[in-house]
Amino acid sequence: MDDRSRARSAPRLFILQPASVVPIYRQLIDQVRRMVASGQLPPGTALPSVREMAAEYTVNPTTISKAYSLLEAEGLLQRNRGKPMTISARRRANGTVAQRLKQVQPHVEALVLAARQLDLREEDLAALIRKQMGEDT
Amino acid sequence: MDDRSRARSAPRLFILQPASVVPIYRQLIDQVRRMVASGQLPPGTALPSVREMAAEYTVNPTTISKAYSLLEAEGLLQRNRGKPMTISARRRANGTVAQRLKQVQPHVEALVLAARQLDLREEDLAALIRKQMGEDT
Amino acid sequence: MDDRSRARSAPRLFILQPASVVPIYRQLIDQVRRMVASGQLPPGTALPSVREMAAEYTVNPTTISKAYSLLEAEGLLQRNRGKPMTISARRRANGTVAQRLKQVQPHVEALVLAARQLDLREEDLAALIRKQMGEDT
Amino acid sequence: MDDRSRARSAPRLFILQPASVVPIYRQLIDQVRRMVASGQLPPGTALPSVREMAAEYTVNPTTISKAYSLLEAEGLLQRNRGKPMTISARRRANGTVAQRLKQVQPHVEALVLAARQLDLREEDLAALIRKQMGEDT
DNA sequence: GTGGTCTAGACCACA
DNA sequence: GTGGTCTAGACCACA
Structure with a gap:
């Protein structure tokens, strides 16, 4: 490049x-x-x-x-x-939504564990995620 | 056990x-x-x-x-x-919410990166998080 | 060796x-x-x-x-x-003499405590130190 | 007491x-x-x-x-x-000066090692020791 | 009972 | 080759 x-x-x-x-x-x-x-x-x-x-x-x-x-x-x-x-053509053409949700699950668990130990609420997380989804990178 | x-x-x-x-x-x-x-x-x-x-x-x-x-x-x-x-008594009496949000930020970023690459929507994440927050563990 | x-x-x-x-x-x-x-x-x-x-x-x-x-x-x-x-480049470029004297102070205290309890005089210590400073190791 | x-x-x-x-x-x-x-x-x-x-x-x-x-x-x-x-009466009534100097030797070595690594001079040590010997404690 | 130090040795990520 | 992590187990200082 x-x-x-x-x-x-x-x-x-x-x-x-x-x-x-x-x-x-x-x-x-x-x-x-x-x-x-x-x-x-x-x-x-x-x-x-x-x-x-x-x-x-x-x-x-x-x-x-x-x-x-x-x-x-x-x-x-x-x-x-x-x-x-x-x-490759042959494998996992396109994952179903369910399959993809499963792939993200470990990250959800890590986030929620941290949030609980930090005593944060669901709303706090939702706000952070909304903000992060809006970012360019 | x-x-x-x-x-x-x-x-x-x-x-x-x-x-x-x-x-x-x-x-x-x-x-x-x-x-x-x-x-x-x-x-x-x-x-x-x-x-x-x-x-x-x-x-x-x-x-x-x-x-x-x-x-x-x-x-x-x-x-x-x-x-x-x-x-210890002397350090970090109690983190402010802002400080605690900062601590959870890396997990938010990892989750959002994964979600984007998996082409998941904010609603998908919100649902997963709500579910996970409801769990006992 | x-x-x-x-x-x-x-x-x-x-x-x-x-x-x-x-x-x-x-x-x-x-x-x-x-x-x-x-x-x-x-x-x-x-x-x-x-x-x-x-x-x-x-x-x-x-x-x-x-x-x-x-x-x-x-x-x-x-x-x-x-x-x-x-x-590391970033930390403690070079300690001042005062800072370095402070680092050696605990050893001075231990030595003087021992010397007192052994009823040795300042001259005795000075001689030992001169000799030790002269050694190769 | x-x-x-x-x-x-x-x-x-x-x-x-x-x-x-x-x-x-x-x-x-x-x-x-x-x-x-x-x-x-x-x-x-x-x-x-x-x-x-x-x-x-x-x-x-x-x-x-x-x-x-x-x-x-x-x-x-x-x-x-x-x-x-x-x-006890029977042991080591009174150590000779030589014997006592020997007991203080490890402290001298520790001090001189530290002084060398800190790049301090004999005069620096002598001054510190004089000061410490003058203290009450 | 508590934590601290050290060894010998396995396996891993990375250059 | 580099450093990092972990285990199993020994032994120590201290309460």
Whole structure:
């Protein structure tokens, strides 16, 4: 991804946080999975190359490579000799809403646990979420 | 500890998940911090002993000890030779709502990121949260 | 590591005594702090890796790791993924003499208490200190 | 030691610091040894009872008791049924200066190590020691 | 009974 | 190669 394309800069496809306790390769895997489930990454879509990703997110190439390899092993990505990896046609065309709700459930549980221990109310959370959904990023 | 005995007993003070990517000692630290901020663990409260915690959550005592030591270094816990550690009197009397909202913000961001990538709507999240807030645990 | 090899090698950076009542990890923390305060360990300096330290001082790696982690929490050390930890740039550029004198004060008090109880005179102490300052180690 | 005697308050015989990394019973043992070696506690001197000491220094009686027992085992203290323990006649009547210098040596080494790492000079130490020797306590 | 320190050793994320 | 986490278990100081 060269400077020009970054200047135009559609918002980034993924959000990787090196400081997080969640390993970077895990963050990437989770995000690809979700975007495939929702159809935002339809079958056939080419992902950025390992090197592009590594440069874009200033992350070690082996980290990206590890995520891609695991997604390939899972059947979600497909290797194409000499060409970028693509979203596989055969698996999880499009998750049902129920399936996708299930994927978000762990985050809901973590949030509600924190909210309870902080003695916050449902309304507080609703407001924070509304605000966050409105943000660009 | 089977389900029946847990039902009879008081609900657990903390929720520790060994399978999580978040280290167990970090989970405990975060939860103590939040419950102190909300006043659910007021100054002077004695925490379960290292050994009790270790037994209750089937975790190694040194893991609990690590969390307690870090909380002591932070000033949140106070050592009492030969007696259980207690919530320190001097720090963070009671967090304001604004302070507590800030503590929950990272969880909100993680949830909203996941929801977007899964193409879920604000209403979906609101429903899941309402349901989760209603649960006993 | 026999005496000869130690003579040939650079003098050790730290002195860790497992037999002391002061925990090893505390000894290391104190020494790093002091050498940072005096500028003997300037910002950016790489510390020996956990494994090197453990081998050099024949101490368990987790003991070294504990010291490093606490120094990181304190802001004195900086983690560099996959690379050795370094002295953090941002904290305590260089302690003033007054600040450093304060750090040595507890040792002065312990020495003087002992000297008094042993009925030694100031001159005795001065002589011992002069001699010790002259030693290589 | 009743309130009256404390009001008159000769300076305390010992200095015990509960917060120190050195165990309290060790501190007491070291101090008794030194004062015996210097003749400040001559043979036959009665030490305060375990209870008096515990009250005076607000320390657990078992801690004092442990120190006394170890000093007795060492031959320095002598048990007298129903009466206070006394400094034993038979051992170490009076240490020579050389012997006493040897006892203070570890403190000299700790101080000089710290001073070197803090990049302090001999003169700095001499000044601090002179000041400390002048203090009442 | 309480917490603290340390070891030996396994396994993980990352460069 | 780097550091981080965790376990199992020993031993210690203190109440």
